[in-house]
Amino acid sequence: MLGSPIRFDSVEAMASSSDVDAIWINSPNDHRVQCVKDIISGNATRKTKLKGIACEKPLARNVKEAEEILQLVQTASIKTGYLENQVFSPSVTKGKDLLFDRAAPASGLPYLVRAAEEHSGPHKPWFWKGDLQGGGVLNDMMCHSVEAARFLLTPPGQPRNFLRAHSVQATIASLKWSQPRYAMELHQNMGVDYTQSPSEDYARATITFKDQNDRIAIAELTTSWSFVGAGLRLTFEMLGPEYSMRADTLRSGLEVFLSRRIVSQNSDREDLVEKQNAEQGLMPLVPDEEAVYGYVAEDRHMVDSFLADRDPLLTFEDGLEVVRLLMACYKSAEEQKTLYFDDLN
Numbered sequence: 001m002l003g004s005p006i007r008f009d010s011v012e013a014m015a016s017s018s019d020v021d022a023i024w025i026n027s028p029n030d031h032r033v034q035c036v037k038d039i040i041s042g043n044a045t046r047k048t049k050l051k052g053i054a055c056e057k058p059l060a061r062n063v064k065e066a067e068e069i070l071q072l073v074q075t076a077s078i079k080t081g082y083l084e085n086q087v088f089s090p091s092v093t094k095g096k097d098l099l100f101d102r103a104a105p106a107s108g109l110p111y112l113v114r115a116a117e118e119h120s121g122p123h124k125p126w127f128w129k130g131d132l133q134g135g136g137v138l139n140d141m142m143c144h145s146v147e148a149a150r151f152l153l154t155p156p157g158q159p160r161n162f163l164r165a166h167s168v169q170a171t172i173a174s175l176k177w178s179q180p181r182y183a184m185e186l187h188q189n190m191g192v193d194y195t196q197s198p199s200e201d202y203a204r205a206t207i208t209f210k211d212q213n214d215r216i217a218i219a220e221l222t223t224s225w226s227f228v229g230a231g232l233r234l235t236f237e238m239l240g241p242e243y244s245m246r247a248d249t250l251r252s253g254l255e256v257f258l259s260r261r262i263v264s265q266n267s268d269r270e271d272l273v274e275k276q277n278a279e280q281g282l283m284p285l286v287p288d289e290e291a292v293y294g295y296v297a298e299d300r301h302m303v304d305s306f307l308a309d310r311d312p313l314l315t316f317e318d319g320l321e322v323v324r325l326l327m328a329c330y331k332s333a334e335e336q337k338t339l340y341f342d343d344l345n
Contacts, residue, residue: 015042052306059319061134136199231273
């Protein structure tokens with residue numbers, strides 16, 4: 001039990017309270033910079049500084065904002081945690097641990113990761129608005145796949161900069177939600193007009209990395225708000241010289257069948273899977289979604305790290321690097337060509 005919550009009138013008041021040890025930032029993307037400024041202001045009035053600040057992905061809407069956020073927390077000397085849940089998904093961590101323990105020493109490091117997150121669209125209007133969110137599905141969800149791929153391709157015990165980005169080739173499109181029928185539906189449900197100001201609902205990117213020996217490793221990334229299946233689907237593949245792994249959250253090992261005679265009285269409850277799209281037929285059931293998607297282990301890791309006064313696995317520096325990669329993807333899609341990071345500012 002969490003007990004009775006304490007309500008604060010402002011973020012600054014929360015950050016200044018001695019009852020608060022650390023703060024998780026889950027506000028919309030366009031509020032991130034100001035939120036961090038308010039936390040820093042409140043922290044400055046404390047006798048003992050905050051143990052940590054954790055921020056939900058992505059760290060910011062663009063590189064400029066991400067750099068400002070990182071500078072603010074570094075100046076205040078507060079530990080940070082970048083909240084990327086898929087890095088803590090049991091399927092991802094267990095698969096990586098096993099293959100690096102048994103397969104990589106015998107045959108070589110992995111050279112390819114495929115990662116995707118797909119569903120039929122966000123629940124809140126601000127996600128759909130490019131100026132508030134920072135883009136469309138690429139900024140909202142490819143941040144997951146970018147960091148999951150970096151994590152899987154990096155050997156255990158190596159620093160997060162073990163791999164450096166070499167090149168990127170990306171494509172974005174609005175495949176579904178700018179069509180007249182669906183644009184009208186989106187306008188009615190979310191108050192967003194994609195006939196006038198669309199954001200991408202599909203993105204694909206190939207990022208080539210190199211390690212200190214110039215060995216190549218590739219991440220193939222796909223994300224979509226135009227995927228209509230049973231519900232949210234996360235997929236991961238990792239390939240090496242003599243091995244591979246594959247995970248798919250919709251293949252949970254548990255399915256239920258509901259006949260056409262069973263009519264749900266509440267079609268929005270999502271009691272089988274997140275972003276659920278159907279109420280009848282053969283449906284996957286994802287038990288304990290919070291754990292399966294990595295949220296439980298992620299939060300436990302952040303709390304333990306802050307309490308122990310150590311840096312978490314992912315910090316705001318990693319969040320900045322993810323934003324840089326995402327912005328390079330946008331630039332590649334805009335210019336319709338492969339970009340090389342040595343040529344980018």
